[in-house]
Amino acid sequence: MAGPPFHVLIVDDDGVQCRLSEAHVARAGGRAEIAGTLAAARAMLAAAPSRFAALFLDLGLPDGSGLELLRELRAGGHSVPVIVQTGEGRLDRAVEAMRAGATDFLVKPVSPTRVRAALEAAIRLGADEESKGIRPGLSASQDEDDPSPAMRPVLNAATRVARSMVPVLLLGETGTGKEWLARRIVASGARAARPFVPINCGALPRDLTESILFGFERGAFTGAERRSLGKFGEADGGTLFLDEVGELAPEAQVKLLRALQEGEIDPIGAARPVRVDIRIIAATHRDLRADVEAGRFREDLFYRLHVVPIELPPLRERREDIPSLARAFAARNVPGRALLPAALARLQAHRWPGNIRELENAIRRACVMADGEGLRAEDFQLADAWQPIPRTQVIEPRREPAAAAMGVPPASAAFPTLAQVEREHILRALQECGGQPTKAAKLLGIGRTTLYRKLKEYGLFAPDSAAETPKV
Numbered sequence: 498m499a500g501p502p503f504h505v506l507i508v509d510d511d512g513v514q515c516r517l518s519e520a521h522v523a524r525a526g527g528r529a530e531i532a533g534t535l536a537a538a539r540a541m542l543a544a545a546p547s548r549f550a551a552l553f554l555d556l557g558l559p560d561g562s563g564l565e566l567l568r569e570l571r572a573g574g575h576s577v578p579v580i581v582q583t584g585e586g587r588l589d590r591a592v593e594a595m596r597a598g599a600t601d602f603l604v605k606p607v608s609p610t611r612v613r614a615a616l617e618a619a620i621r622l623g624a625d626e627e628s629k630g631i632r633p634g635l636s637a638s639q640d641e642d643d644p645s646p647a648m649r650p651v652l653n654a655a656t657r658v659a660r661s662m663v664p665v666l667l668l669g670e671t672g673t674g675k676e677w678l679a680r681r682i683v684a685s686g687a688r689a690a691r692p693f694v695p696i697n698c699g700a701l702p703r704d705l706t707e708s709i710l711f712g713f714e715r716g717a718f719t720g721a722e723r724r725s726l727g728k729f730g731e732a733d734g735g736t737l738f739l740d741e742v743g744e745l746a747p748e749a750q751v752k753l754l755r756a757l758q759e760g761e762i763d764p765i766g767a768a769r770p771v772r773v774d775i776r777i778i779a780a781t782h783r784d785l786r787a788d789v790e791a792g793r794f795r796e797d798l799f800y801r802l803h804v805v806p807i808e809l810p811p812l813r814e815r816r817e818d819i820p821s822l823a824r825a826f827a828a829r830n831v832p833g834r835a836l837l838p839a840a841l842a843r844l845q846a847h848r849w850p851g852n853i854r855e856l857e858n859a860i861r862r863a864c865v866m867a868d869g870e871g872l873r874a875e876d877f878q879l880a881d882a883w884q885p886i887p888r889t890q891v892i893e894p895r896r897e898p899a900a901a902a903m904g905v906p907p908a909s910a911a912f913p914t915l916a917q918v919e920r921e922h923i924l925r926a927l928q929e930c931g932g933q934p935t936k937a938a939k940l941l942g943i944g945r946t947t948l949y950r951k952l953k954e955y956g957l958f959a960p961d962s963a964a965e966t967p968k969v
């Protein structure tokens with residue numbers, strides 16, 4: 498790395514590990530200093546608090562855990578980037594380290610490229626903070642001024658991870674704002690000005706997954722007329738948002754794991770691997786742990802992604818946020834149009850199976866339909882939600898087609914639109930199969946992914962559909 502020489506403190510009692518880390522620091526253009534105990538590290542940091550551009554911190558030290566030192570540093574307002582190193586199988590400690598304010602964590606044995614990427618990112622982070630002052634974390638916006646009790650821990654967790662490099666896994670039903678939160682996290686971190694590349698893993702065609710993710714060289718295969726960077730290449734230096742990560746095919750899971758572990762990728766047709774420096778934020782509405790148990794998702798990949806899980810509550814559990822969100826969406830559509838009290842009451846009473854996305858769509862539609870000054874309760878045609886279906890329970894037949902359900906355009910009652918018919922037909926298939934999506938997909942002659950997409954499109958995802966994940 499170019500620039501003036503910098504100092505890195507290696508806190509580790511393992512001589513071999515110290516030499517390895519020292520070599521990495523030297524290769525990156527820095528100078529390493531070594532502390533074999535917590536006491537030595539404390540003394541060195543106290544003597545020259547701003548001497549070190551970064552710390553490598555081992556957790557198991559002769560006189561205690563490295564976490565103690567990390568906590569002391571953060572409690573004292575010290576923001577030096579700290580790269581924690583843990584032994585294999587100690588990912589629980591990594592979560593703790595992250596919560597204590599670690600910048601990144603490496604699981605030993607760790608590849609040299611991964612160490613180098615971590616070190617360079619840490620130094621950059623430190624330099625950024627020096628020039629800009631410590632970042633305050635997520636900035637406030639309408640619904641964050643006074644968030645609901647359900648959102649408070651979410652926003653706090655987001656603030657904590659914003660400054661670090663650790664992988665974050667965002668959990669929550671469809672439309673709860675997982676991508677929104679991912680962008681907020683990135684916007685207040687050191688990578689704010691770097692690329693944010695979202696990928697919907699559920700929409701990756703199997704045969705093209707590798708080339709879309711990792712890119713290819715010109716002439717790598719018939720039709721490869723130009724070199725392609727791939728999503729990893731595009732996100733280099735920035736953040737990759739892996740949406741619906743639970744939908745990744747098994748082969749793609751292996752490749753993703755390698756990219757995360759090694760910090761390098763193999764574009765198709767490339768002579769050698771390419772080093773990438775990427776922060777990963779993944780999201781899923783599924784119960785990934787159950788997928789691991791059922792053999793659908795690789796356990797090792799799960800642990801790589803699940804370092805800091807943050808769960809977004811469904812909108813029905815944060816009803817206090819509905820007025821501010823609704824007002825913000827209304828203002829975005831037609832500035833100055835007020836939401837009348839009866840309309841707000843109606844919005845607060847609805848179940849919102851499609852969550853914030855459904856609310857946003859409902860407001861957008863109401864803004865188009867309404868002709869008065871303000872939005873009235875009658876301007877919102879909110880369909881009853883599809884209730885979560887216990888497997889044994891049969892859905893009550895719906896009396897009316899849900900014209901205003903998310904994604905279904907309004908139509909005259911006399912002649913339903915194609916979308917309405919499709920929605921009703923899907924509901925009937927689910928009813929026939931006791932609410933099991935896999936069976937319903939078979940019955941409908943479509944793939945499970947297509948069915949999920951349609952359920953999502955029509956706002957039909959049951960609130961605990963993640964728990965209802967079908968068996969493959």
Ligand SMILES: Nc1ncnc2c1ncn2[C@@H]1O[C@H](COP(=O)(O)OP(=O)(O)OP(=O)(O)O)[C@@H](O)[C@H]1O
Nearest residue numbers: 640670671672673674675676677678782853854857
């Ligand atoms: N707190 C918020 N303030 C304003 N808009 C929000 C907020 N949260 C979510 N949104 C908006 O709601 C919509 C849905 O959010 P988002 O796409 O992030 O959900 P998601 O959980 O990623 O959905 P999916 O699982 O379907 O991909 C987006 O248009 C987003 O901008």
